[in-house]
Amino acid sequence: MIPDARFAVGIELSSGSIRMVALDLKCNQLAFQQFARPFENTEPAARELAGRLEQFLDDGNLSRERLLGVGITVPGIVNADQTVIEYAPTARIGKMSSIWVNRYIPYPTFLDNDATCGGFAEWWNHAEMENLAYLSLSRGIGGAILVNGSAYDGDHHRSAEFGHMCIHPGGRVCNCGKRGCLEAYCSATRLSDDLHITLEDFFAGLSAGNPAYQNTWETYLDDLALAVSNIHTMLDCNVVIGGAFPQFLANYQGALEDRLSRLNPFTDDGDYVHFCRYHDRSICVGAALRYIAKFIAQV
Template structure:
């Protein structure tokens, strides 16, 4: 069966739209040359895309003068995703455009409780934030909530929510209060998605989120590895020291108890900014705490690399405090621990820092939209 006229017109429009997406700031003549379409066909499709607010048009005058060229640019704000980071004691919300850029954000101190009042307060605050954006409803792709817990394979239930003191709430507890689609994701997985975005197709890496609580994700061939029940993995609960410090998961000696930002706060009794001020001043009381932390982090990395022999990306709350010297120290310690001295790897700081969870949460919807629009494969 051949392609219909209507389908051909849609295909042509899709090709023009993708050309603008891949070459942001392109003239009508350049599109016609690349796609070998007639100028009237290009003009018709550009008119439709402008009408749909999917692209913008601006004038650009060349350095040599002459008539200004009309440049067509992708409208990254034509669609927006709302991402929410739900923590035990607070909420962070962001509006993220199709470029993965945060265009607005807000925070609210709110202790999580599994009761109707909490969900009503949550939804009221998020809906107020959405209203402040002055967006048309059709611009909003949906709301994705990153939680400090493991989301079950059905994407409806929480299989492990100890940090929130509950595993019995479900997606519909949130969704019933919104007119937009609502989904849940594990916060560490979301952060890993952000840091693997635009990565090389063959990239294998371990992502460590050094937030108040430790989070981890495994990146295989540029994609987040997911298991059936444990989301992207729970490497934070690897046992570093048998019979060690008790962990909130119920075990003792987990990496969480030694490699989270809370570990430094607990051991030093100081806030992170003050602690690192003391460390950089080489204070003899606090410098050993940091050095021991780096050694424990290296021990965890060596253990994980015995299974996933990739590079290491570090993100989260501690990212701004890490120096190149710290990263070199971690790598040197890993080499001193490992039997496989020839297994080279890199340790680097993530691109998005403590914003990785919010951005990665949004990307779950953004990438689906771009695929639906045939802008990415």
């Protein structure tokens, strides 16, 4: 197979930015761009997105004739026929039509949940894992369940919304309006916005021995371990952590595994947790991979 015979584009729309990636048939990155632009489901934003895509293709000297399609993700639940964004609390969106997202893009497109695509990217690159649960830790928290590469969506297309699993009944208020959700305790904002610093600042201070950061981090790891242990207990599969955190978490894998071993009701193992390979690009990579996987299956 000639890697550059075809390529696909993945676009991640989030509450803070737009990421675009182009991958060839061997999943080599051909181009990547990121823009500071919060997700909006409006006609002006749709026109802007289409224009940015065309500029992205031009900047990367990417031939439209070889483009398989454009996968687009949003930070929320998308219904089965991709016509409605059911719920996107981090983007402050309730139920609304998705008509504007891809309206002006003149190529094959599909629309999906961000974490579902991130999970697919990690499954694709973990050949040793037949099944996995993907936990995405960013400004919001999402997830995906992959069974032999196919996403388990649930009856209402909202499975694996791990961010809204209650870990502290009656606790902190979540973006969804409920109390005690995992997202209120383990999203990226817990260690950045809530402290009026960046994630980089937090982990630099943690490495330097800042006692307040150390106390916050110990509590954070306790909450994260509880959530990961619950997911593993329910699904009995490997758990891959993705999103904004893995680049920082690697140095603390031992501390997380120790907590998981103590929580495991069956064995003393905690080595079922892994960190994603694409870091904060998993989502847009997974969106592009959907077209590549389909093409390869048909060859």
